[in-house]
Amino acid sequence: MNLAKPRIDIGLFTNNLAPMLAFYQNEIGLAFDHTLPLGGGRVQHRHDLLGSVLKINESRDPIPETPPSGYRELLIAKPSLLGPKRFADPDGNAVTLVPPGLFGITRIGIKLAVRDLAAHRRFYALAMELPDVPEEGGLSFYCGDSVIMLEAAKDAPSDASINGTGFRYITVQVFKTDDEHAGVLARGGREGQPPQTLGKIARISFIRDPDGNWIEISQRASLTGSLE
Numbered sequence: 001m002n003l004a005k006p007r008i009d010i011g012l013f014t015n016n017l018a019p020m021l022a023f024y025q026n027e028i029g030l031a032f033d034h035t036l037p038l039g040g041g042r043v044q045h046r047h048d049l050l051g052s053v054l055k056i057n058e059s060r061d062p063i064p065e066t067p068p069s070g071y072r073e074l075l076i077a078k079p080s081l082l083g084p085k086r087f088a089d090p091d092g093n094a095v096t097l098v099p100p101g102l103f104g105i106t107r108i109g110i111k112l113a114v115r116d117l118a119a120h121r122r123f124y125a126l127a128m129e130l131p132d133v134p135e136e137g138g139l140s141f142y143c144g145d146s147v148i149m150l151e152a153a154k155d156a157p158s159d160a161s162i163n164g165t166g167f168r169y170i171t172v173q174v175f176k177t178d179d180e181h182a183g184v185l186a187r188g189g190r191e192g193q194p195p196q197t198l199g200k201i202a203r204i205s206f207i208r209d210p211d212g213n214w215i216e217i218s219q220r221a222s223l224t225g226s227l228e
Contacts, residue, residue, distance in 0.1 A: 001129045001180055004223045005173035006144030007107060009053040010074060011216070012093065012167045017058045019090035021045060027087065028076065028095060030054060036201075050077065050107040052146060055171070066164030070156050070213045073111035074167065075103070075147075093166050104133040104140060105147050110170060112213065113153035119210040120150050127189040128215075143172060160212040162192070169206070169214040177219040181205040184217075203227045 014020045024030045030047040038044055041060025046053050054074075073094035078085075085097040100106050114120045117139065124130045124141040133140040133147060140149045148170075162168050174180045177195050184207050185191060192206030192214050203219040221227050 001143075001172065001183075002175050003144050003173060004175045004220070005051075007050075007052045008110070008143050008146040008148070009055060009171035009173070009218075010049065010071075010108070010110060010167060011055040011057060011169040011171060012091075013057045013059070013063045013165050014091055015058075015063050015165060016090050017045070017056070020056055023087075023089045024054060024056065028097075052108050053171070063165050064163055066161045067157060068166050069160040069162075069164070069168050070113045070153075070209075070211050071110055071167035071170070072113045072151075072153075075105055075109040075111065075149075077102075077105050077107055091165055103147060103149060104136060104142070107145050109140075109147035109149055110167070111149045111151055112209075113156040114150050114209075115153075115156045115158065115211055117150055117152050123189065123209050124148060124150075127184050127187040129183075129187070157211050157213070160208075160214065162206075162214045169216050171216040171218050173218050173220055173223055175219065175224050177203045177205050177217050180217050181207065197227055200227070 033046040033048055036044040043058050045056040075096045075098050077100040078097040079100055081099045087095045089095055121138055130141040130143055132138045140147050181195055189207045192208045195205040197203045205217045207215050
């Protein structure tokens with residue numbers, strides 16, 4: 001996969017905007033960047049996350065309380081720490097600050113609960129073409145300098161929904177959305193949403209992992225210079 005940015009972004013949805021913004025800005029120390037209207041009464045509040053973006057999405061209409069996705073925990077490297085420091089945000093999402101290097105994380109990681117470790121190993125290694133984190137024995141994968149950590153869980157979803165509160169998707173920034181989308185499908189991934197252009201901002205699509213978790217493939221004009 002030809003990345004336009006060497007790290008992933010994280011998308012979450014909330015009905016509880018003010019406390020969530022206060023938590024991530026004040027407790028975790030993330031810098032607010034800007035808001036981005038998404039249409040349909042949705043607004044995205046973008047925060048710098050060590051070069052990644054934490055996308056806190058709110059909606060004019062209440063977001064349904066559907067079962068959680070497989071994205072269960074956000075891990076953030078913090079140099080001053082000697083060990084992990086665990087938090088729960090106001091919606092109950094797990095956020096952990098870790099010493100740099102723990103689990104191979106130098107910036108951020110996302111922990112993914114899965115039903116079938118072997119199926120997800122194949123998906124991330126073959127369909128997504130991501131290298132594994134050697135010291136983690138193939139249970140974690142690098143996407144640039146971000147880490148995707150796999151963890152077997154009996155309560156992992158079988159058909160994860162993007163419509164619900166909590167961590168719901170990750171974003172991979174690429175140079176050509178159409179090429180990468182087609183490549184993932186050809187290598188065994190499944191489609192969540194075909195490529196579409198969002199004004200002059202980005203061309204995006206969605207693919208889904210073996211449990212149905214959503215992965216956005218984004219060709220962002222500010223990174224690539226073109227949406228063609």
